[in-house]
Amino acid sequence: MASVAAGYLPILLFVAVALLLSTAFVVLPMIVSRLTGAANPYPDKLAEYECGFPAFEDSRSQFDVRFYLIAILFIVFDLEAAFLYPWAVSLGAIGFGGWLAMMIFLAELTLGFVYAWKKGALDWE
Template identity: 50%
Template sequence: MLDPYLGILILGLVGVLNAAAMMGVSHLVGSRRPTPVKASPYESGIPPLGSTRERFSVNFYIVAMLFIVLDIETLFLIPWAVIFRELGMVGFLEMTAFLAVLGVGLVYAWKKGALEWD
């Protein structure tokens, strides 16, 4: 019963073992000489100004979540477009309802000011 999945299981096991082996060898062989320069934060060659533990605005996270939701929407649209003719009118109406729900959510977020940068 599991014969069709045996290859996938072996591939996953080899991948996990390979990652664990590389991390183990890196830990054993790698040199550890911490210095203040190595411990300092680094961003694009510019020394940091102020605290590196700066808080981000909640709008940043809301826009990121909206981007992820709309990105996942395209993952549903591509397979639907491939078999659009086979689904007929029922498939079209279901996708229209799906897009309408996402559109209402986007308009709601827009009206609430989630996309405004102050």
């Protein structure tokens, strides 16, 4: 019975250290910010510092939907490139079936790209 409990001792030690470190990483920055005055905002601290002048409009204004469409197209074609490299490396091993599957995949992506292009998703004004 004692040997079974001793087997769990490293796991319990690991969990205790993990809890201690995670608590320290959460609590210590809050304590330091209270002691250094970082939690005491005043107008100079709240001023715009990224661009140097006040914003023209509300910072929560909505983006144009074309921005999201181009972002999605970028992700799709980035994933396509990620699939092409291992396919090209293993082309000799996967044979004609693997080649045909990739050609169907590329044809579907090409059709989707042409559709988005014809719908005007890539036009920017």
